[in-house]
Amino acid sequence: MKAAILSFSGYDTPVIDLTHEVEPGNILHGAFHLFSALPHLPEGSVTLAVVDPGVGSSRMGLVAFWRGRFVVAPDNGLISMLSGPIKTWKLPPEGSSTSKTFHGRDVFAVCAAKIAVNPGWTSFLEELENPLLLELPETSRRGNLLFAHVLHVDNFGNCILSATSDDLKEFLPVSLATGSDSAEISLVAVESYYQSPETDSLLILPGSQGFYELALNGRSAAEYLGLLPGCCITLTGKRGSF
Amino acid sequence: MKAAILSFSGYDTPVIDLTHEVEPGNILHGAFHLFSALPHLPEGSVTLAVVDPGVGSSRMGLVAFWRGRFVVAPDNGLISMLSGPIKTWKLPPEGSSTSKTFHGRDVFAVCAAKIAVNPGWTSFLEELENPLLLELPETSRRGNLLFAHVLHVDNFGNCILSATSDDLKEFLPVSLATGSDSAEISLVAVESYYQSPETDSLLILPGSQGFYELALNGRSAAEYLGLLPGCCITLTGKRGSF
Amino acid sequence: MKAAILSFSGYDTPVIDLTHEVEPGNILHGAFHLFSALPHLPEGSVTLAVVDPGVGSSRMGLVAFWRGRFVVAPDNGLISMLSGPIKTWKLPPEGSSTSKTFHGRDVFAVCAAKIAVNPGWTSFLEELENPLLLELPETSRRGNLLFAHVLHVDNFGNCILSATSDDLKEFLPVSLATGSDSAEISLVAVESYYQSPETDSLLILPGSQGFYELALNGRSAAEYLGLLPGCCITLTGKRGSF
Numbered sequence A, B, C: 001m002k003a004a005i006l007s008f009s010g011y012d013t014p015v016i017d018l019t020h021e022v023e024p025g026n027i028l029h030g031a032f033h034l035f036s037a038l039p040h041l042p043e044g045s046v047t048l049a050v051v052d053p054g055v056g057s058s059r060m061g062l063v064a065f066w067r068g069r070f071v072v073a074p075d076n077g078l079i080s081m082l083s084g085p086i087k088t089w090k091l092p093p094e095g096s097s098t099s100k101t102f103h104g105r106d107v108f109a110v111c112a113a114k115i116a117v118n119p120g121w122t123s124f125l126e127e128l129e130n131p132l133l134l135e136l137p138e139t140s141r142r143g144n145l146l147f148a149h150v151l152h153v154d155n156f157g158n159c160i161l162s163a164t165s166d167d168l169k170e171f172l173p174v175s176l177a178t179g180s181d182s183a184e185i186s187l188v189a190v191e192s193y194y195q196s197p198e199t200d201s202l203l204i205l206p207g208s209q210g211f212y213e214l215a216l217n218g219r220s221a222a223e224y225l226g227l228l229p230g231c232c233i234t235l236t237g238k239r240g241s242f
Helices: A002-009 A027-040 A103-117 A119-124 A221-225 B002-009 B027-040 B103-117 B119-124 B221-225 C002-009 C027-040 C103-117 C119-124 C221-225
Strands: A046-048 A061-066 A069-074 A087-090 A140-142 A145-153 A159-164 A172-178 A181-186 A202-206 A211-216 A232-238 B046-048 B061-066 B069-074 B087-090 B140-142 B145-153 B159-164 B172-178 B181-186 B202-206 B211-216 B232-238 C046-048 C061-066 C069-074 C087-090 C140-142 C145-153 C159-164 C172-178 C181-186 C202-206 C211-216 C232-238
Touching: A002 A103, A002 B027, A027 A046, A027 A069, A027 A145, A027 C002, A046 A103, A061 A103, A069 A103, A103 A119, A159 A221, A172 A202, A202 A221, A211 A221, B002 B103, B002 C027, B027 B046, B027 B069, B027 B145, B046 B103, B061 B103, B069 B103, B103 B119, B159 B221, B172 B202, B202 B221, B211 B221, C002 C103, C027 C046, C027 C069, C027 C145, C046 C103, C061 C103, C069 C103, C103 C119, C159 C221, C172 C202, C202 C221, C211 C221
Parallel strands: A046 A069, B046 B069, C046 C069
Antiparallel strands: A061 A069, A061 A087, A140 A145, A145 A159, A145 A232, A159 A211, A172 A181, A172 A232, A202 A211, B061 B069, B061 B087, B140 B145, B145 B159, B145 B232, B159 B211, B172 B181, B172 B232, B202 B211, C061 C069, C061 C087, C140 C145, C145 C159, C145 C232, C159 C211, C172 C181, C172 C232, C202 C211
């Protein structure tokens, strides 16, 4: 894909790898990474995002424009976590020389390079009215209970939850139950890793992507709790703040 | 290696990573990746390819020129899959300050940077008459049988076979036998993943590198069939086309 | 982190990945990689090195200047293996908008970009008198015994030892004992992999980072010997040279 970009755009287009660690075929996983990286990229940048279990089917490709940044991706829900105003266009139909199995290289990379060279290229595209958006599981609160799910397990085993500071307004988590086990596990709510009273405590703290996360100092919280992305959890809280 | 390139050539030489996933010491695996990426790179580009179990031995380094693109590599067969006209030169003998264990950094990266800065540098090199070429197992047809082998197993578990569209002219595969097992496994020949009648079918389809590949929708065909790179398979076919 | 760099510095700052394979939280492992790469990078380059188990604590960030190259890192010992003159400054205190869990992106990447754009930025920083340096285990010799430890196990399973050519002056290793086992294992001392008399011999040879390393042709010496980074070994030698 990088070779195809450089072949089209020449060497003046700097290319960086954001991640190659999205689980094969896991669109929600890719959506999370896109959501995490995009706000930090420069305005005018073009992000090529390909998690594409539907390659070869009739699903279309799209270009999205979100907060001044372009995304080129299959229209399969990868942009589902980008909230707020977003504009989308259809990618032109594939040429006949295109492979049926590697659209990332033959279709998406070439379009990304075209936009990098000339952002005005999108004005020739047809608008896409209803891009596919995946239904994200709801995060909700009922009394002293907060229902959330695991969005992502990072390299350190921290579990990034779907709960934001809005969800935790006047709610201080004190314990956790996982779907697989009704036992309540005590939680220590802290503002950063280093406020933990004991190093063995299971922590809940605000993470760097705007979500709260579960962590164990120096160990994998995901392994300890048996949690995977998509798992549902229930937090029990009391009135208070972090 | 990238540090060594930038130290020689300065910051105006853009550097991209093609892959770091070649199995340690597996020259054929590297040859496949080089073959897959090279046609997509810009003309005039320099590809540094190092899979080098013979580092420290008397094997030489080479520069190859193939369809307008340069390759710097050990002379150990890495260029074996580049078919058609190719020109090769010997790399100059190593200086005394060179390490005996990391020629990638101390020899090949520096030469690649020299060519990137000045492609004319190759005119000072001695021609290499007979670069080492690995004998690739033959792919052949006898009646309704086609003998091939697995070139590569990709990240999704698809098995890229040595068979090309020339090999499959008027030949529509209907079943497969692996070396380890004489049982015939039914195959569905399709033009893309999404033409599979049942999702559980083992598919054979044209892949993006010019070879046919075996695939299972959403699962690893390699694991299902117990196939590894190098394994031999026999396809049984009937007259027809994809 | 790369997104944050480009957002600050614009596209004229080339960014390369040195490694993403440092074991999570292992500062010594990161220190070894920094030590290995830094001398090969161009003068004036800025290396962003983040292995940061102390994120969110009161540990400070630093800028180091070593042989004409800048390093931006947490002040936690990552620079411990850079020997000789080094100048260090304190990074300015974090702004309030900074995450408590991802200083790599929010603090270090931004500072690295500032220095890349304007190296003179460091003149506004306060000097750091005593950066944290980890105590590295001593490598020492007593008679015909040399005590060393494993600095790093590379991708091929080679064990890079803490012993340098100074340590091995007039000392030719003939056998090895590991901490876990007092049995002596014969060693063949060679100048490069291809001087091994038998392919099954355990070799000791000068490596590409200035340290001696243990190797087995085509196999993992670390697995064969049960060695991990940090393990202590004892070499028995006789008078002689490689």
